[in-house]
Amino acid sequence: MEDIVVEENDDELTVFQEADDEEMVEVCPVCGSPDLYYEAGGTEGLFHCKYCGYIGGFVIDANKKMIQLIRDEYENKLRVSE
Template sequence: MIEVCPVCGNSDLYYEVGGYAGKVYHCKECGYMGAFVVEGNEEMVEKIREKYTREKEKGKE
């Protein structure tokens, strides 16, 4: 299982803050910041990445 960004599927995350309030992750790819990350296998991660790419391309039109 891999922890990835729920927006773009990137695994390059780092802790922005942590402690009593919990962890807040920051994605280096899309800039997402939040406590929620997805823990999934390669198939799930690929689906997240495909969706992100489709939405990103759709936004350019």
């Protein structure tokens, strides 16, 4: 694992470029799958995960490393209760 030290007051341009390289996508908080669809209905919309069946009101903005971590976690313990 690689530690990236971000110093905010050092070089903002470098930070921005690194952030740009790590594309953030909305993923399922349970399994890390980006394969979500949003169902607007009733009083509030819910996210549905096609992969694990998660249904809930929030998703996670994650980059590739975070997605990998979530997936590893999910695969390690296939029962995750909301």
